[in-house]
Amino acid sequence: MEPPNSSTAGQADSCFGVFNASDGRASAQNSITSPWFSTTFGLIGLCSNLFALCVLVSSSRKLSSQARSSFLIFLCGLVVTDFMGLLVTASVIIPYHFTKFSWAKVDPGCHLCNFLGFSMVFFGQCPLLLGATMAGERFLGINRPFSRSTSLSKRRAWAIVGLVWGFSCLLGLLPLLGLGRYTLQFPGSWCFLTLLPDTGNVIFCLLFALLGILSVLLSFVLNTVSVVTLCRVYHDRExxxxxxxxxxxxxxxxxxxxxxxxxxxxxxxxxIVQMVLQHLPGQARVLPTDTQEMLLIYIRMVTWNQILDPWVYILFRRAVLQRVYPRLPPRPSIVSLSPSLPRKLTAASVLQ
Structure with a gap:
């Protein structure tokens, strides 16, 4: 006959067994596990994204350019994603640092851990996919200005943002559907995908990591081509x-x-790719301490992405740049980036 708590212990092991809780307590004095990291980063990030959102809403009301308007919608989707990501994760992580509650007692069924792991994946993958989407939209707008009859409407731009959110949501739900699992991570304050060499974990980790790498590389290629095109057009006398x-x-x-x-x-x-590929299945059941600490350091770096994203828009707006560099020329009116079109076509487009 099984003991009464055996089922609960089995559930706990499914998401609480990746690292030893004693290791987390022993490292409580370690600077990287300080609660002030999470608290400070969370508050700065929330304030930054909230400020950027207010500036975005104010700027969008003054726009007449549809291309610029769709770009601001993508930016707004990015800022909202970063803000909600910090808000949701900080609401669990910060209380843990100051109360040191027992996950096995508070969340014996791993529901909170699964929710936090889902949030980490969802709010982590969304900015990368949105960055690639924005790069694709600008690539078409700059390099193929007449391949679309009109610029993206606001409704279509929000629909694309919604598709990105939906795809990231499906990705985050995969462990709950049986592909991989979310587990508690060092120092016991957060949950994330599992870097153990099980087949399901390996597939999910590779899917998450390779999709993120592909998004970054796609953004780099598309943005590079767009910048080259802009440089060529900017120096064109016509x-x-x-x-x-x-x-x-x-x-x-x-x-x-x-x-x-x-x-x-x-x-x-x-x-993540290195960790899941360097071990054969069945070699390890618990992450080494140095691996746990490195994963935490890399997650700290990722947090800075959510903090710095809004400041890119806040600081690199034309209104700000003109105050820093007053000699910046005023904005001329134009229609397209194609230097080969006759002036009559350009004038007709302006009248339209």
């Missing part, structure tokens, strides 16, 4: 009448977002 400054402003912001995402995310994504 393009004096074009809306070059607005396109440059959007690309500067987009490249800044891409650089931050690359610096903050690539170490974690590469680390």
């Amino acid at each position: 393009s004096v009448q074009r809306r070059r400054d607005s396109e440059v402003e959007m690309m500067v912001q987009l490249v800044g977002i891409m650089i931050i995402a690359t610096i903050c995310w690539m170490p974690l994504l590469i680390f």
Whole structure:
């Protein structure tokens, strides 16, 4: 006959057995596990994203350009995602640091752990996919300005943001559907995907990491081509009448977002791939202490992505740049980036 608590213990082991709780308590004095990291980063990130959201809403009301409007919608989706990601995860992680509650007692069925793991995956993958989506939209807008009859409408832009959210949601639900599992991570304050060499964990970890790496690489390729095109058009003498400054402003912001995402995310994504591929199935059941600590450090770096994203838009707006550099020329009116079109076509487009 089984003891009465055996089923609960089995459930706890399913999400609480990746690291020893005693290791977390022994490392309580370690600087990387300090509660002030999570508290400070969380508050700065929430305030930054809230401020950026207010600026975005204010800017969108003054816009007449549909291309710029759709770009701001993607930015708004990114800021909302970062804000909600910090709010949801901090609401669990920060209380743990100050109360040190027992997960096995508070969450014996792993429901809170699964929710936190889902949130980490969902709010982590969304910014990378949104960055690739924004890069694709700007690539078409700059390199194929007449391949679409009109620019993206606001409704269609929000629909694309919704599709990104939906895809990331499905990805985050995979462990709850049986592919991999979410487990408590060092120092016991958060849950994430499991880096143990089980087949399901390996597949899910690779899916998460490779999708993120692909998003970053796609953003890099598309943004590079768009920047090269802008540089060529910007120095074209026939393009004096074009809306070059607005396109440059959007690309500067987009490249800044891409650089931050690359610096903050690539170490974690590469680390995940290395960890799940360097062990054969069945070799390990508990993560080594140094692996747990490195994973925590990389997650700290990822947090900076959510903190710095809004400041890219706040600081690299044309209104701010003109205050820093007053000699920046005023915004001319333009229609397209294609230097080969006759002036009559350009004038007709303006009248439309």
